[in-house]
Amino acid sequence: MIYSGKWDRDGLDYKALRNQWHVVAREDEVGADTPLAVRLLGEDLVLWRGPTGINAWKDYCGHRGAKLSLGCVRNGEIECPYHGWRYSDAGRCVKVPAHPNQEPPAQRLVAVYHATVRYGLVWVSLGRPESDVPVFPEWDNPGFRKVFAGPYRYRANALRSVENFLDASHFPFVHANLNGDPDNPDPIDDYEVFKDPQGLRTSEITVFQPYGDHRGIPVTAHYTYHVFQPTTAYFTKKTGVTERFCTFLNATPADEDETVLYLIVAINFGADLTEAQILDRQDRVFEQDRRIVESQRPYRLPLDLREEMHVRSDRLAVEYRRWLKSLGEAASAVGAAPPAENEPSRSTSYA
């Protein structure tokens, strides 16, 4: 199927994503007084800071449907830009300026989603997350320097983008003379893929890289890949006895064909190198990937394995597709979740 223009919410890919956590912004992008508009799984959301932390709501005022993200935050309440109605962070209308002496309508048309902050990033789930935000193994280890890269914006599907991140056999071609030699591409030895409650992980995959990292030196790199949830992937890259270059990738599905990639790298060597040197290499690599991933058709990742050809080095991608399919099927079996207590009620009343 070519891009349909909006998410097919009956699709197993959508179902596999709805209940998981997604990164929608860096924490410092959400100002004290200024709401932030973001998009997730085809829905417009507003992020705003209330007395109890960052809220993620549907970007919609229940009075006449204006976008709350065009408004402002005053005294811990969000004010709609159209008629100035105010909402508390409990999702209740608390002020109607046109009727200051009247009790505001009790009807709740605000959709409140799960939101939390971790690793300097704002995470949101539109559904019911079954587990916590994934663990970033090096985050609390002071021996690893952390650098935020991106966000990179792809006109492509998030699952295609993650699969690209998990793919070692494209290195010599897409990242020629950085991550591989196009005239002498590494054969990929067989490797294992393990599935456990933390998702998928591989045994080591070894490749030669002419410009292996921000130091600009050739390395023999030993990659171990993990997929913690469908759009959170990670690798550890060993390039010496103790040297580790780790990346924690979140591919946010803004829409079916629109992805925002948030990356944090964790490195325990090269302390003399600048952040600009680290970012320069990441930016080049992700730009090289962008033009390929944006070219892939269909936009959506085929979860039926018969739709594309696979070889042994694609084993992680094959297991990833199988896993996504099973997550989508499991979500289907549960059926449509009843509305959460914080989702809008539609009982009619007016004041």
Ligand code: FES
């Ligand atoms: S549309 Fe929001 S106050 Fe009227």
Ligand SMILES: [Fe+2]
């Ligand atoms: Fe790549």
